Amino acid sequence: MHLPKNLRILEGLGQNIRLARLRRKMSSEQLSERAGIGRMTLYKIEMGSPVVAIGNYLQVLFILGLENDLVHVGANDPLGRKIQDAKLIVKHRAPKQKKKNDGDPI
Numbered sequence: 816m817h818l819p820k821n822l823r824i825l826e827g828l829g830q831n832i833r834l835a836r837l838r839r840k841m842s843s844e845q846l847s848e849r850a851g852i853g854r855m856t857l858y859k860i861e862m863g864s865p866v867v868a869i870g871n872y873l874q875v876l877f878i879l880g881l882e883n884d885l886v887h888v889g890a891n892d893p894l895g896r897k898i899q900d901a902k903l904i905v906k907h908r909a910p911k912q913k914k915k916n917d918g919d920p921i
Contacts, residue, residue: 817865828872829863835879836861850874 836846847857852871859867860875876882889895 822863822865824863825865826863829861832872832875832879832881833861835881839879846875846878849878 836843843854843857843861847854850857850871851874856867856871857875860872873882873885876884
């Protein structure tokens with residue numbers, strides 16, 4: 816299931832990738848060839864398809880010279896910083912489930 820907000824974000828990313836390609840005066844054939852993906856995959860990326868592997872998105876961004884934009888993901892994390900500043904304990908894993916006597920989870 817893909818949430819509408821997530822789909823809008825991917826669509827925006829796809830549009831930005833398409834604009835970046837056009838600004839560089841690259842055809843979809845040139846970009847897909849350089850990225851090592853099929854033209855249909857590039858089309859899906861430019862449409863913001865959630866079924867395309869993130870590695871393909873990254874490869875296209877790399878060819879366009881925009882891969883460093885991903886380095887900034889999470890750099891500005893107001894909620895995370897508030898949690899850190901409040902010194903709340905964040906567990907690294909979920910708690911273990913309690914088991915019944917027969918060994919099955921409750």
